[in-house]
Amino acid sequence: MSKTLPVLRDENAPLTAVDKVTALLLTMSKPSADVIIKKFDNQEIRLVGHSVSALPPVSDDVIEKIIDELYEALEESEGLVGSASGVQQLFSGVVSDDQISEIMAEVSGNASELVWGKLADVRDDRIAAFLAGEQPQVATVILSRLDSSKAASVMEKLSGEQRAELSRRLLTLRPITDAAMQLVAERLRQALFAEEETGSEENKHAKLAAILNKLERHQIDEILTSISEVDPLEAERVKDYVFTFDDIVGMDTEDRARLMDDVPAERVVMALRDADPALVDLILQTLSPRSRRIVEAELATDTRVAPQAISEARRWIAVLALSMAERSLIKLRPEGVAPGA
Numbered sequence: 001m002s003k004t005l006p007v008l009r010d011e012n013a014p015l016t017a018v019d020k021v022t023a024l025l026l027t028m029s030k031p032s033a034d035v036i037i038k039k040f041d042n043q044e045i046r047l048v049g050h051s052v053s054a055l056p057p058v059s060d061d062v063i064e065k066i067i068d069e070l071y072e073a074l075e076e077s078e079g080l081v082g083s084a085s086g087v088q089q090l091f092s093g094v095v096s097d098d099q100i101s102e103i104m105a106e107v108s109g110n111a112s113e114l115v116w117g118k119l120a121d122v123r124d125d126r127i128a129a130f131l132a133g134e135q136p137q138v139a140t141v142i143l144s145r146l147d148s149s150k151a152a153s154v155m156e157k158l159s160g161e162q163r164a165e166l167s168r169r170l171l172t173l174r175p176i177t178d179a180a181m182q183l184v185a186e187r188l189r190q191a192l193f194a195e196e197e198t199g200s201e202e203n204k205h206a207k208l209a210a211i212l213n214k215l216e217r218h219q220i221d222e223i224l225t226s227i228s229e230v231d232p233l234e235a236e237r238v239k240d241y242v243f244t245f246d247d248i249v250g251m252d253t254e255d256r257a258r259l260m261d262d263v264p265a266e267r268v269v270m271a272l273r274d275a276d277p278a279l280v281d282l283i284l285q286t287l288s289p290r291s292r293r294i295v296e297a298e299l300a301t302d303t304r305v306a307p308q309a310i311s312e313a314r315r316w317i318a319v320l321a322l323s324m325a326e327r328s329l330i331k332l333r334p335e336g337v338a339p340g341a
Contacts, residue, residue: 015058020066022051023058115185115193116145122192124150128157129232130191131166140169141176141184191233205234209241213318216311217244243322243332245271245314249279255330257286259321265291269298270313273305 015023025033025048037045119127119142127146131139131154143151143166155163176184212220220242228235248256260268260283268287272280272295280299284292324330 013056015062015066016051018047018051019055019058020069022048022055023063024066024070026052026055027063115189118193119146119188120150124153125157126192126233126236127154129236130188132158132162132232134187136165136169138184138187140166140173141181142188144170144173205237206241209238212238212242213244213322214315217246220244243318243325245318246276246279247332248317248321249276249282250333252331252334253286255332256282258330259317259324260286262320262324263317265294267313267316269295270305270310271317272299273310 025036028036037048040048127142131142134142139162143154146154155166158166212223215223224235224239224242227238248259251259263271268283268291272283284295287295321330321332325332
């Protein structure tokens with residue numbers, strides 16, 4: 001099989017356009033050249049590759065002339081023209097496709113439509129909490145943009161008085177101007193999606209929940225009730241991160257079993273003392289026969305235990321559950337179930 005050998009070039013022959021590009025690439029640092037080469041298609045890469053293999057020596061004077069030609073060509077160009085396709089080309093490979101879609105929607109004036117599309121994926125209880133704190137006319141507009149199934153699910157989460165009020169307003173709702181609809185969409189974006197854009201909102205709610213998780217259940221409920229009276233949506237966001245020992249009752253059986261497998265028997269015994277009988281029974285069902293006999297035997301003994309020791313054991317298990325959930329080893333609540341439901 002014969003090999004194709006590089007064609008020997010006449011050193012005095014004028015450089016082709018491809019040769020000039022190749023010469024410039026060779027004078028650049030590798031990172032800079034790599035950025036440009038990544039923009040080439042397969043045919044252009046092949047042309048440059050062949051040019052490199054047969055390029056004659058190029059003097060510094062010639063390199064400077066090539067650079068001068070490049071400057072002249074840029075000065076004579078008609079400049080850059082912005083376009084929607086330019087936005088996509090500029091950010092492709094740098095930010096996620098979802099972020100590009102949001103930017104494209106904003107520059108094309110369709111940002112509000114993007115918000116309405118994302119609203120379908122928001123949990124029903126979060127939307128309901130948001131609507132409960134809004135003016136009835138705004139809540140009615142938002143409800144009218146949901147499909148009938150989603151709207152019905154959200155309505156179920158509202159009080160009877162709110163359902164009646166919004167139903168009456170839906171019957172008399174008039175067409176909304178584009179400007180008004182954009183204002184409503186922006187309010188939704190700030191309330192429900194702003195944390196996705198900045199990450200700071202999520203941290204704020206998670207930090208408060210981390211503090212609440214170290215308190216007694218009745219103290220947590222008092223604080224959440226107080227927050228809910230002022231801003232129901234904020235309270236719902238905090239609830240997403242709140243988890244106590246008593247919340248184990250709402251876990252799936254398999255997740256509850258995985259959690260208890262990692263809890264030492266002595267902590268199980270301590271945590272179950274004076275606990276709700278239903279929760280005690282659920283946890284005992286997740287234990288192996290041997291562990292269950294040991295725990296039941298310990299619980300049957302009449303032992304005086306300090307309430308603080310019981311609280312510490314329960315908090316230890318709750319912290320373990322949060323840690324396992326963060327590592328995706330378990331789920332704290334079944335899919336689609338709101339916190340506290």
